[in-house]
Amino acid sequence: MATPWAEAASHEQFFVLLTGANSGVGLGIGQRIIDEFLASRSLSSHLILIPTTRSVSKSRDTVIALRTHLQETASTSHQLRSRAGSDYDPQSAVSRVHILGIQLDLCNLQSIYGAAKQLIHGKVSDPTGVIADVEIPRLDAVLFNAGIGGWSGLDWLGLAKQFFQVGLVQSCTFPAFKKALPAAVLDQRKLLGDKAADLKTQPPELAEVFTANVFGHYILAHELLPLLSRSRPDEPIGRIVWTSTIDASHEHLSFSDFQARHGNPPYESSKRITDLICLTADLPGVQKASAPYFASPAAADKPIKPRFYLTHPGVVCTPLFPLSWFMFWGYYVAMYIARWLGSPWHPVEPYLGACATAWLALADQQTLDHLRADRVKWGTSASRTGHVAPKKSEVDGWGWDGNVTTPKDMEHEDEAGVLHRLAGRKWDAQDLTEEKRAEFENDGRKCWEELERLRTAWEKALGEGDVAKQ
Ligand SMILES: NC(=O)c1ccc[n+]([C@@H]2O[C@H](COP(=O)([O-])OP(=O)(O)OC[C@H]3O[C@@H](n4cnc5c(N)ncnc54)[C@H](OP(=O)(O)O)[C@@H]3O)[C@@H](O)[C@H]2O)c1
Helix, strand or coil: CCCCCCCHHHHHHEEEEECCCCCCCHHHHHHHHHHHHHHCCCCCCCCEEEECCCCCCCHHHHHHHHHHHHHHHHCCCHHHHHHCCCCCCCCHHHHCCCECEEECCCCCCCHHHHHHHHHHHHECCCCCCCCEEECCCCCEEECCCCCCCEEEEHHHHHHHEEEHHHHHHHHHHCCCCCEEEECCCCCHHHHHHHHHHHCCCCCCCCHHHHHHHHHHHHHHHHCCCHHHHHHHCCCCCEEEEEEECCCCCHHHHHHHCCCCCCCCHHHHHHHHCCCCCCCCCCCCCHHHHHEEEEEEEHHCCEEEEEEEEEEECCCCCCCCCCCHHHHHHHHHHHHHHHHCCCCCCECCCCHHHHHHHCCCCHHHHHHHHCCCHHHHHECCCCCCCCCCCEEEEEEEECCCCCCCCHHHHHHCCCCCHCCCCCCCCCCCCCCCCCCHHHHHHHHHHHHHHHHHHHHHHHHHHHCHHHHHHH
């Protein structure tokens, strides 16, 4: 049976995969992608959105929630009405967005390989039954949003201390008082399933937060290279948008404890690795380590590889941090106060926090190339009134874009208000030096080497990935 978008030319079809779409920022990204796609793309273009969740029932609920949002946008948006003219029919907008669903558990490697195979070789279904099972010809943007925090609660003494030392805005942006749970390690027997019995040597253990936040996505992107790579330069480049956090510094990652099992906070450590691999993937000192990852035999016929982009949503109130309902409301109010006091990093609402990711997914390639957007960590910034925009975030050891800037450069900054690069800067941030920049690139190389070591060991153990394709 023909797909509902079969009539549209290939360049008018836009395929997006979004992980962790059933909750918080992920749901906000799905909603925002729908709205911005309809508002910015041609009236004959079609969006095919594939949210991933951890169960069929969550996929069904997510598809229904996104379709409800779509109906609301189509019937209430003045922008859509004025674009289409006086005889605007909301159904014409609704008929341009198609929402499917697949299941993916990033802490279950077999589920990752299964989801990738389904996308490449199989059919993807609509859990509500509205769209018949379809084949996916390519992916234009893959948005890695899913993640876990791995925290147990708050260190109240630490909170009080930080509040008095650096004030409410800084404490609400860079909290040093989150208590991390002891690092959980994934059950090796469950990961290996029926392969366990045949193995002479065990693959390296995997920590839960590290796998959910980085390694699972790392494997998934590699497996999806056939859908993300291109044969010809005139085809739009595939994009992989990784989600980090504003607060991931040099001190959060230790190479002697790469998965943060013994000391460092696992969440921040996993996000520091995310920053390092995204921003260094194609630097001269790293290319040798990252090249085997992009040279998958499954995509050997497609030499143009996807590009990594890096984002974070700012601070958003979601279930990521475990709080009772009473504490959640206190937290929510504190985050709004931080925004009203002038913090640029408090969108607070998931739909607003989704701004930077949706922009990276949909912006035209020329704009991204002109901005060298792949060299920047793009956060969502918010004004006091909740006007959101993508803003460059400072990365420890990389600055705002990998360039060593002087205080004089800052004087000529074009952006003002919350978008000025110094607005919302961490109280103890240090200016970038050539030495730190070199160390960052070197750390990036070490991350790629370790991730590649883990990937090849697990491919061998499971008989999956490049091992299965050779
Ligand atoms: N909220 C913030 O202020 C903030 C700030 C910086 C960065 N972020 C990042 O934004 C992203 C979304 O976080 P959020 O705040 O929206 O949290 P959230 O509401 O808890 O959403 C997390 C999503 O990830 C999914 N997920 C968790 N473990 C998974 C696994 N093993 N496999 C597949 N999916 C899994 C969850 O699915 P289930 O519902 O099945 O658990 C859920 O859909 C995360 O990467 C987070 O680090 C958030």
